[in-house]
Amino acid sequence: MDHLAALRAAGAQPVDIPSLFVGEPDRLDRLSLTVAGLHADLSRLALPLPILDQLLAAATAADLPGWRARLFAGEIVNPSEGRAATHMAERGQGRADHVATAAASATAVAACAEALRSAGVRDVIHIGIGGSALGPALLIDALGRDGDGPNIHVVANIDGEALARAMAACDPHRTRLVIVSKTFTTAETMTNAQSALDWLAAHGVADPRAGCIAITARPDRARAWGAGTVLDFATSVGGRYSLWSAVGLPLALRCGPATLAALRAGAAAMDAHFRDAPLASNLPVLAALADVWAAHAQGQQTRAVFAYDERLRLLPSYLQQLEMESNGKRVSRDGDPLPGASAAITWGGTGTDAQHAVFQLLHQGTAIGPIEFIGVKQPGHGLPATHHRQLLANMLAQGAALLKGRSFDAALALSGGDPALARAKTFPGNRPSATLLLDRLDAETLGALIAFYEHRTFAAAVLLGLNPFDQWGVELGKEMANALIAGEDLGFDPSTARLVALAGL
Incomplete structure (x- = not known):
């Protein structure tokens, strides 16, 4: 049964957001929630309350409560791979045996971190890719400035420039390598690891592999490879959900194990809210319903995220993987073609930088999609208060301006009666936004914020009938790249064949 058919038909009708505040006196109360240190205001989205009620009914029809229960119970929610999704066990939620295994791993991670923090290690080069790098990089950038542990250099790109820059900043005799690969066969990661080992050996470091810390779901391979320390995590913890596991070691190294524990505790608070709150007052669910309404029903295929805090500058990149790898699918979990759009394209930047670049399109361009602002009440620096006041004022003003716009008559008064100039200064307004x-x-x-986005992604997937825990679309390009490296002729198109020759492969 297509639970969203009626909503797709309704999505063709324009929504005047300002009029919703007039006609829906309880709008602000229903679409504003405070959970685990996060206040979310979704009221300026183009989501009428009667449509919200239809979406809530669709979520029930799609068995969101049942899928949520299966997720927390550690049952199979990834049918294409026959797996549970046990990342919440890393923060103490879920089936008892999964939680116990994760707790033992957390103890090992804390012990490893304490040992390295007291061993005089100055730098750590963390080598991974995808979730094995995006998550740790976000954590270090957001929380690591004032840490008293080793400097962390996260390397993901197979482009040797990335690794060369990290190595140039490090003393090989006071540097340790952390190698993260779920399978311990990831081509980019293992190539970077070998080059880093060669660098250590070239500088006289004896037995570099013995000093390596491997983080993997295949500890047997890591031990056979020769890693001196092996930290494992469950195969049912997906890469983009793995920062809660041993993959979060860089945060424990830089800031201490207690910081990683606090990150997990914040996420657990959001877990409890998602598990226990009714759908109509459940923050991840409400955000997911708004996402599905905009992308699937209204055909708005972009969602912009702007962090008005420098410490969250990597959040849009992190969310790109979380949301687009999870829900960027064209068939349902049963293999049936979707009757409409799935995930929107996630993109974004940092305020106020982005205001002087992409906001022109957001205010006056022809592409319309929801915009998400993220701010923090308390600054993370000791500079004069004017910095933070300007930052928050700009964030709040942008959301208000997107909604209000400027009429042609108002623009005409500002343009000396010149109609052409007035049209250029007219803002249509009625542009949707949300604020966290x-x-x-x-x-x-930060833990609560990331968990909010995880659950939001899962809830949207259930409403759309998707499996958010597989990523088969990542594989085809890898297969063809391996064939190119091996010199195999796959019958490439004429353009690719010529480019292969020009590139010298």
């Missing part, structure tokens, strides 16, 4: 305002940015609130 954090009390502060510390390990707990």
Whole structure:
């Protein structure tokens, strides 16, 4: 049964957001929630309350409560791979045996971190790709400035420039390598690891592999490879959900194991809210319903995220993988073609930088999609208060301006009666946005924020009938790249064949 058919038909009708505040006196109360240090205001989205009620009914018809229960119970929610999704066990939620295994791993991670923090290690080169790099990079950038542990250099790109820059900043005799690969066969990661080992050996470091820390779901391979320390995590923890596991070691190294524990505790608070709150007052669910309404029903195929805090500058990149790898699918979990769009294209930047670049399109361009602002009440620096006041004022003003716009008559009065200039200065307004305002940015609130996005992605997937825990679309390009490296002729198109020759492969 297509639970969203009626909503797709309704999505063709334009929505005047300002009029919703007039006609829906309870709108602000129904679409504003505060959970685990996060205040979310979804009221300026183009989501009428009667449509929200239809979406809630569709979520029930799609068995969101049942899928949520299966997720927390550690049952199979990834049918294409026959797996549970147990990342919540890393923060103490889920089936008892999964939680116990994760707790033992957390103890090992804490012990490893304490040992390295007391061993005089100055730098750590963390080598991974995808979720094995995006998550740790976000954590270090957001929380690591004031840490007293080793400097962390996250390397993902197979482009040797990335690794060369990291190595140039390090003393090989005071550097340790952390190698993260779920299968311990990831081509980019293992190539970078070998080059880093060669660099250590060239500088006289004896037995470099013995000093390596391997983080993997295949500890047997890591031990056979020769890693001196092996930390494992479950195969049912997906890469883009793995920062809660041993993959979060860089945060424990830089800031101490207690910080990683606080990150998990903040996420657990959001887990409890997602598990226990009714759908109509459940923050991840409400955000997911709004996402599905905009992308699937209204055909708005982009969602922009702007972090008005420098410490969250990597969040849009992190969300790109979380959301687009999870829900960028064209068939349902049963293999049936979707009757409409799935995930929107996630993109974004950092305020106020982005205001002087992409906001021109957001205010006056022809592409329309929801815009998400993220701010923090308390600054993370000790500079004069004017910095933070300007930052938050700009964030709040952008959302208000997107909604209000400027009429042609108002623009004409500002343009000396010149109609052409007035048209250029006219803003249509009625552009949808949402705002997340954090009390502060510390390990707990960051954990809650990331968990909010995880659950939001899962809830949207259930409503659309998707499996958010596989990523088969990543594989085809890898297969063809391996064939190119091996010199195999796959019958490439004429353009690719010529480019292969020009590139010298």
